[in-house]
Amino acid sequence: MSERPYTVLSCGMSIDGYLDSASHERLQLSNAADFDRVDAERAASDAILVGAETVRSDNPRLLVRSPVRRADRVSRGRPPSPIKVTVTAQARLDPHAEFFASGDGQKLVYCAHDTAAAARERLAAVATVIDAGDPVELRTVSEDLYGRGVRRLMVEGGGAVHTQMLTAGLADELQLVVAPCFVGDSRAPRFVRDGHFPWTASRRARLVQVRQIGDVALLQYALSPRFDAGSGRPT
Ligand SMILES: NC(=O)c1ccc[n+]([C@@H]2O[C@H](COP(=O)([O-])OP(=O)(O)OC[C@H]3O[C@@H](n4cnc5c(N)ncnc54)[C@H](OP(=O)(O)O)[C@@H]3O)[C@@H](O)[C@H]2O)c1
Numbered sequence: 001m002s003e004r005p006y007t008v009l010s011c012g013m014s015i016d017g018y019l020d021s022a023s024h025e026r027l028q029l030s031n032a033a034d035f036d037r038v039d040a041e042r043a044a045s046d047a048i049l050v051g052a053e054t055v056r057s058d059n060p061r062l063l064v065r066s067p068v069r070r071a072d073r074v075s076r077g078r079p080p081s082p083i084k085v086t087v088t089a090q091a092r093l094d095p096h097a098e099f100f101a102s103g104d105g106q107k108l109v110y111c112a113h114d115t116a117a118a119a120r121e122r123l124a125a126v127a128t129v130i131d132a133g134d135p136v137e138l139r140t141v142s143e144d145l146y147g148r149g150v151r152r153l154m155v156e157g158g159g160a161v162h163t164q165m166l167t168a169g170l171a172d173e174l175q176l177v178v179a180p181c182f183v184g185d186s187r188a189p190r191f192v193r194d195g196h197f198p199w200t201a202s203r204r205a206r207l208v209q210v211r212q213i214g215d216v217a218l219l220q221y222a223l224s225p226r227f228d229a230g231s232g233r234p235t
Pocket residue numbers: 010011012013018019020026029050051052053054055057058087088089090091092112135136137138156157158159160161162164189
């Protein structure tokens with residue numbers, strides 16, 4: 001098996017397990033202190049992966065916000081923010097989206113074979129489009145990222161991507177934030193979809209930390225033997 005980056009899944013969800021509301025309005029689950037913690041995680045990563053639906057619905061910038069953290073990365077010969085990575089089958093991505101428009105760093109789009117040519121036509125000026133075969137396997141994506149020098153990968157959702165990373169055994173660590181609210185609408189996206197997950201009632205994930213951050217709870221799980229304090233962090 002080829003090598004892949006140390007991979008951290010980062011997610012905020014409601015008490016009833018939703019990532020967002022069912023409406024177009026983005027649901028604010030986290031708080032300022034937790035955003036800052038996530039910013040530190042970004043700063044410690046070589047790349048950030050999100051699904052194309054998250055690019056379309058949230059329009060995230062996916063940059064390190066703290067000037068101090070950006071300067072620290074630069075002083076160690078790294079770009080101010082991690083490489084941005086997304087995956088798509090439809091290639092329905094707007095080149096003006098913040099994912100592409102914000103930050104000077106590298107942007108990678110792993111695209112299904114059938115739409116790779118169309119994706120290149122639309123996105124070549126703003127990103128590197130990689131024909132990732134058909135179907136796109138996230139293991140292939142992960143291994144390709146390793147080949148591009150990515151040693152620590154942060155995955156920031158959404159549910160479709162988290163599900164595949166977990167069911168394919170590609171996650172080493174889960175940082176799950178539970179916000180003190182309910183969504184109560186099954187049309188809304190959940191943290192994960194249906195699937196065969198390696199962790200069950202009899203084969204449990206290892207809970208390594210529970211921390212209160214203001215009004216949210218951070219649950220940190222070790223999902224692979226690669227986990228230990230600071231594992232995979234750049235030195
Ligand atoms: N609370 C949080 O922490 C958090 C974080 C991120 C997102 N979210 C929320 O999550 C929701 C989006 O989640 P989601 O589950 O609907 O979508 P998602 O995981 O963000 O993206 C799914 C899309 O990614 C592409 N994709 C995923 N796996 C692929 C594969 N193997 N091959 C090819 N393409 C692949 C497809 O794009 P195409 O359709 O382009 O083919 C697919 O439709 C949004 O509501 C967002 O607000 C919440």
